[in-house]
Amino acid sequence: MTLLDVIPFQLDAARLMNKAHVTADQQDQEEFYRLLALATQAGRPKAVYQEAFIEERLQAGVVLNGFAFHSAVLAQNLATVERVFAFVATCGAEVDQARKPDGDMLHDYWWDVIKAAMLESAWSFLQRHLTEKYDLQKTASMSPGSGDAEIWPIQQQKMLFALLGDVQSQAGVVLTDSSLMIPNKSISGILFPTAVDFRTCRLCHRRECPSRSAAFDASLCESMHQTVI
Numbered sequence: 001m002t003l004l005d006v007i008p009f010q011l012d013a014a015r016l017m018n019k020a021h022v023t024a025d026q027q028d029q030e031e032f033y034r035l036l037a038l039a040t041q042a043g044r045p046k047a048v049y050q051e052a053f054i055e056e057r058l059q060a061g062v063v064l065n066g067f068a069f070h071s072a073v074l075a076q077n078l079a080t081v082e083r084v085f086a087f088v089a090t091c092g093a094e095v096d097q098a099r100k101p102d103g104d105m106l107h108d109y110w111w112d113v114i115k116a117a118m119l120e121s122a123w124s125f126l127q128r129h130l131t132e133k134y135d136l137q138k139t140a141s142m143s144p145g146s147g148d149a150e151i152w153p154i155q156q157q158k159m160l161f162a163l164l165g166d167v168q169s170q171a172g173v174v175l176t177d178s179s180l181m182i183p184n185k186s187i188s189g190i191l192f193p194t195a196v197d198f199r200t201c202r203l204c205h206r207r208e209c210p211s212r213s214a215a216f217d218a219s220l221c222e223s224m225h226q227t228v229i
Contacts (some may be wrong), residue, residue, distance in 0.1 A: 004047045009121035020113040040113045042098030045122035046171045047089040064091040067163045071152035088185035091118035093172035115185035143189035154179045
């Protein structure tokens with residue numbers, strides 16, 4: 001497992017204030033700027049990854065470095081792929097350790113918006129690193145639990161973390177018994193080379209998802225299910 005722990009990031013105050021719906025109230029703006037300064041000082045976004053090879057193709061899954069992952073959609077996406085990259089990217093546990101919660105739900109929301117921006121920096125840095133180091137062209141990724149439950153069950157997080165190694169000691173990301181990650185602004189999954197644009201969002205029926213990056217594609221969803229059957 002390779003650790004990337006020197007990841008530059010910049011927090012665009014105007015963009016984040018707009019995203020967090022910070023009002024023109026002076027007190028609100030002062031508090032938001034205080035949180036930005038705290039995150040800038042304490043923040044240390046990170047990413048870890050592990051190169052993995054497909055050792056066996058299952059009817060509805062694949063075996064990577066000895067670990068079986070069960071997802072028909074993943075198997076279809078990796079049908080012509082031999083090498084992938086398992087990963088975890090995170091805003092970093094340091095930001096949560098630096099802030100003492102004040103019981104204000106609005107401030108908690110603002111903090112999550114700031115942490116999400118730090119996660120974006122970690123994820124972008126990881127993608128650029130893999131693209132340059134391994135001379136990748138077009139890539140896509142899938143994450144356990146992203147989209148509809150049957151696409152790739154979130155319980156497969158445990159297998160992914162097992163493939164990676166000791167993610168907690170390296171990146172500070174804890175996997176809970178319910179397969180959620182702490183810090184909450186962390187992502188995990190498998191990145192793979194591809195010739196087509198794939199986004200799990202296109203197979204997800206949840207209309208009000210704040211993380212949606214592509215519209216639901218009914219025809220693609222139907223074709224995937226027909227392939228599985």
